Amino acid sequence: MSSKICAVIDYGMGNLHSASKALEHVSNHNTQVLVTSDPDIIRKADHVVLPGVGAMRDCMSEIKRMGVDQVVAEVAKTKPLLGICVGMQALMNHSEENNGVECLKHFDGDVKFFGDNLIESQGTQAGEKLKVPHMGWNQVKQVAHPMWNNIEDNSRFYFVHSYFVDANNKDQIKGHGHYGKDFAAAIGQDNIFAVQFHPEKSHTAGLQLLKNFLEWNGQD
Amino acid sequence: MGLAKRIIPCLDVENGRVVKGVQFLDIRDAGDPVEVAKRYDEQGADEITFLDITASHHGRETTIHTVEAIAEQVFIPLTVGGGIRTVDDIRNMLNAGADKTAINSAAIYNPEFVKEAAEKFGSQCIVIAIDAKKVSAEGEPNKWEIFTHGGRKPTGIDVIEWAIKMTNYGAGEVLLTSMDQDGVKSGFDIELTRAVSEAVNVPVIASGGVGNLQHLADGITEGKADAVLAASIFHFGEHTVEEAKKHMQEQGIEVRL
Numbered sequence: 001m002s003s004k005i006c007a008v009i010d011y012g013m014g015n016l017h018s019a020s021k022a023l024e025h026v027s028n029h030n031t032q033v034l035v036t037s038d039p040d041i042i043r044k045a046d047h048v049v050l051p052g053v054g055a056m057r058d059c060m061s062e063i064k065r066m067g068v069d070q071v072v073a074e075v076a077k078t079k080p081l082l083g084i085c086v087g088m089q090a091l092m093n094h095s096e097e098n099n100g101v102e103c104l105k106h107f108d109g110d111v112k113f114f115g116d117n118l119i120e121s122q123g124t125q126a127g128e129k130l131k132v133p134h135m136g137w138n139q140v141k142q143v144a145h146p147m148w149n150n151i152e153d154n155s156r157f158y159f160v161h162s163y164f165v166d167a168n169n170k171d172q173i174k175g176h177g178h179y180g181k182d183f184a185a186a187i188g189q190d191n192i193f194a195v196q197f198h199p200e201k202s203h204t205a206g207l208q209l210l211k212n213f214l215e216w217n218g219q220d
Numbered sequence: 221m222g223l224a225k226r227i228i229p230c231l232d233v234e235n236g237r238v239v240k241g242v243q244f245l246d247i248r249d250a251g252d253p254v255e256v257a258k259r260y261d262e263q264g265a266d267e268i269t270f271l272d273i274t275a276s277h278h279g280r281e282t283t284i285h286t287v288e289a290i291a292e293q294v295f296i297p298l299t300v301g302g303g304i305r306t307v308d309d310i311r312n313m314l315n316a317g318a319d320k321t322a323i324n325s326a327a328i329y330n331p332e333f334v335k336e337a338a339e340k341f342g343s344q345c346i347v348i349a350i351d352a353k354k355v356s357a358e359g360e361p362n363k364w365e366i367f368t369h370g371g372r373k374p375t376g377i378d379v380i381e382w383a384i385k386m387t388n389y390g391a392g393e394v395l396l397t398s399m400d401q402d403g404v405k406s407g408f409d410i411e412l413t414r415a416v417s418e419a420v421n422v423p424v425i426a427s428g429g430v431g432n433l434q435h436l437a438d439g440i441t442e443g444k445a446d447a448v449l450a451a452s453i454f455h456f457g458e459h460t461v462e463e464a465k466k467h468m469q470e471q472g473i474e475v476r477l
Contacts, residue, residue: 022295053341135423136226178222201296
């Protein structure tokens with residue numbers, strides 16, 4: 001069987017069920033989805049997903065403890081890599097969460113707190129105090145990329161986060177989000193694409209993005 | 221462009237079947253939870269909440285299988301509540317495919333449980349469920365108290381203080397049910413919803429009392445809720461989630477359509 005492998009990296013930070021089920025759902029049985037922490041399997045995989053939930057300090061310490069940082073560094077040069085939520089944030093330079101955490105530095109930019117007093121700056125809700133975490137369905141303004149194939153621009157995706165990515169290289173922003181302030185909802189360079197939202201929980205648009213990922217060869 | 225207000229159909233499940241009682245008494249059978257969840261998913265539900273009202277151990281096993289079956293076919297957030305008492309209960313539900321778990325009476329017996337759960341799994345998957353009843357008399361300043369055992373047992377705990385305490389302990393969302401309104405179909409307790417929503421900095425889900433589509437809109441515009449939850453108006457085919465969203469949109473509420 002010439003089936004491909006999609007590795008979902010398991011570094012002990014909880015719930016990977018949703019991501020793997022959604023990937024299986026869109027794979028048409030020609031891709032085997034493996035939830036794994038084994039560097040050999042990750043190296044052999046055709047596509048790699050770096051998920052993440054929970055707090056950044058715990059995430060980074062598990063990533064380092066399990067050697068995931070090294071295998072991600074290898075994968076980041078060679079094959080399609082999808083970061084999701086904290087998995088996206090982990091690819092940045094540094095996060096403000098937990099009094100500051102050094103991250104993997106694949107993208108130039110920092111992860112910042114929305115703040116305890118977030119006020120909407122624009123639109124019909126201008127001046128309104130916003131809840132943190134940013135939880136629910138929000139729109140993403142796309143920047144042309146194969147990962148957006150067959151997804152309508154400004155489609156809504158499911159977000160749940162209190163920290164956001166502030167990218168220094170604006171050319172790397174592949175999706176713009178707004179919640180009180182502008183933030184990077186998607187970031188990408190070469191074979192890496194990462195999203196702040198949860199495609200595995202984002203119904204039709206999210207499933208399409210995962211399908212696009214499994215079909216993506218890692219080129220812009 | 222902005223964050224959409226959410227509509228969350230709720231499945232009260234007992235021994236593997238969706239039920240919905242009027243004030244927890246008159247229980248009608250509304251069907252297979254997996255089929256019901258799929259129907260709401262197709263109608264554009266923003267999330268699904270699954271409340272397990274089964275008491276028996278055997279029933280809990282059934283619930284885990286039901287959650288697994290839903291999670292394999294429905295790709296929107298799924299919250300599971302009812303009988304969540306231990307870290308293992310949470311882990312079991314998350315492993316079965318739930319995204320969030322709602323903690324209710326276990327937090328009252330042991331508030332530290334919420335702190336422990338939020339530290340272990342992250343605030344994003346810990347919802348504090350509050351069953352509130354108004355205890356102030358007509359003409360007095362509003363006061364709501366938490367009740368357990370389906371609204372029969374008072375706890376002496378003030379709802380607003382509790383909501384603040386639990387979110388400080390790490391709960392990432394509040395599921396607020398008015399026990400006075402639940403099943404009555406005369407609308408949310410708007411004053412309660414607004415009081416809690418303005419007291420905490422996390423999203424609040426209004427629950428209990430929806431009888432028509434305007435009640436859902438009122439929960440958002442008047443009650444300042446971030447999401448609205450309803451069961452019976454969707455279960456028995458009175459309205460679809462899509463109709464509800466269109467009704468809300470006509471009143472200027474941002475929804476995902």
